[in-house]
Amino acid sequence: MPYKLRDPYLQIGGSYNLDNLQQINLITKTIDKVNFQLREDHDFNWLKSLGAVFCVFDQQDSGNISFGVEKDEQRYFVKYAGAKSIEFTGNPKDAIERLKMAVPVYQSLEHPYLIKLVDYFSTDNGYALVFQWFEGECLHSHWSFGGKAKYTNPQSPFYRFKKLEVEKRLKAIEAIFSFHTYVESLGYVAVDFYDGSILYDFKNDETKICDIDFYRKSPSKNDIGENFWGSNRSKSPEEYKLGSPIDSITNVFHIGAIVFGILGGELDRSFSKWEATQGLYEVAIKAVEKDRNKRYPTVKEF
CATH class of the missing domain: 3.30.200.20 (Phosphorylase Kinase; domain 1)
Known part of the structure; x- marks a missing residue:
């Protein structure tokens, strides 16, 4: 793995x-x-x-x-x-x-x-x-494919994953939602969740989540500041501000950012980079609103 x-x-x-x-x-x-x-x-x-x-x-x-x-x-x-x-x-x-x-x-x-x-x-x-052990490959395997190689090397797990048909990637997204609605139902928030937390088995088209060490009980706050746990590619605005709430609305942003990495242009969230339907785009773009009050209130609703 x-x-x-x-x-x-x-x-x-x-x-x-x-x-x-x-x-x-x-x-x-x-x-x-x-x-x-x-x-x-x-x-x-x-x-x-x-x-x-x-x-x-x-x-x-x-x-x-x-x-x-x-x-x-x-x-x-x-x-x-x-x-x-x-x-x-x-x-x-x-x-x-x-x-x-x-x-x-x-x-x-x-x-x-x-x-x-x-x-x-x-x-x-x-x-x-x-x-x-899970026979999956990490979508952010920087130790083998750091920097641009993640996106351009045909051997990179992320590159190969992005070449899968949209239906298979949507199935992986469903696994992410399934787990995180469960996390939410138990009163936890997903801290430090990003594409490096996703393992994909290309042979069997199976997805697993790994490394949830920093997930914590809700309610929670940003107790570190701008260096709060996580990747700059998927952190919400509140994860840069000391004392800000870390909750289901934060997790909505996390998963929305991951969705754009899987189906779109990652940090470029324009429709021109989107590979699925316009309807799904409109659902996803609401999740990554900078204004947390404009996002879905829960992962389940998202």
Whole structure:
């Protein structure tokens, strides 16, 4: 499951700051023939009990490093906090606490379109979440297709997704709506939801939502300011203003922005870039009104 890496959790990048890296003595680790680098050495012996590692995602600046493991012909995705990855400059203890807080979110919001949490535990120096593996590809796979390559490289998952017929993309949008109306019904708001939260299985035309770590109970407010969690490509105006409400109306904007990425010109929300019907365009454009009072009041109504 090319799993999504965070988006201020690095956003549009995909390449390291080489000048900074040259000043860091990186540690190279090898687990089951898979190599990755860290800022500091870290003990990963606990991974052995989960199976053989077949891939690693080490370019996150969220404080997490993730692994694909296989045991008894079953694959799992392991998300771990406690190690200092190349892109992470914060305190590992903060990353550990954030990951612990995500457990009840996944448990409460369990849904057919959400990746399934199957286990979680502490290690001597960190914390791990174990998910069922999903054979999907992340629509914002910046670690392989950063910058313009996301939109222009024929191998990019986003590029290939955009080449699918409209009906298949509408089916993916339906999955997004299905999950988020459920989220809304349970009194949660979707924080840090963007196209990097979407996994698509091209073989079976299936969609899953991943990385809902920052979803939170409503009512909620922007407690960070302009650097509130999320991608600049899908954040609402209120997610740049300290103290602003973060609620269902905010989530309407999120999903509307995602819809324009899937069916239109992403930030160019003109009808000329729209690939579906005019009726659907008129529905979608209302969702991304800058004035929150002009949007749909709920995801369900949208």
